[in-house]
Amino acid sequence: MDESPFRFHHPVDVRFKDVDIGGHAHHSHALVYFEEARAAYWREVVGRGTLDDVDYILGEARMRYHARILWPQRLDVAVRVSRLGKRHFEMEYEVRSGEGELLVSGATTQIMYDYEAARSKAIPDEMRGAIEALDGPFAPGGRPVTGP
Secondary structure: OOOOOOOEEEEEEOOHHHEOOOOOEOOOHHHHHHHHHHHHHHHHOOOOOOHHHOOEEEEEEEEEEOOOOOOOOEEEEEEEEEEEOOOEEEEEEEEEOOOOOEEEEEEEEEEEEEOOOOEEOOOOHHHHHHHHHHHOOEOOOOOEOOOO
16 A cells, blocks of 8 residues: 655656766756646646746755766655645655665755745635645645544
């Protein structure tokens, strides 16, 4: 039985251009792999598929490297919403090799943003429902509900 909290996975190919002088993907590319998976989650889970539909800004990013990312390979980037607040949401990531080895883990915080008003905004109910359908439910305060 799979006990992983990640239900959404997105494949990402390591590109030759990603490789640095050390023979592995440059450290900055982990954020790009996170971003590609986050964009896929936004399209496929939340149902927002255009650039105009991206109504959040990135507030924070954290990464931990566990092993080298080598070229060529196809990565499995797992992503989930781990906290759902009133105006922000946190996502966690795991980047694994094709063999399942954990290469990078991390998290980002996104803040819902109204670009016209230049300020944060509340997470819309339909978006909250789509996220909770896959990764929730979430209790008041944004933490996942655990237990029966």
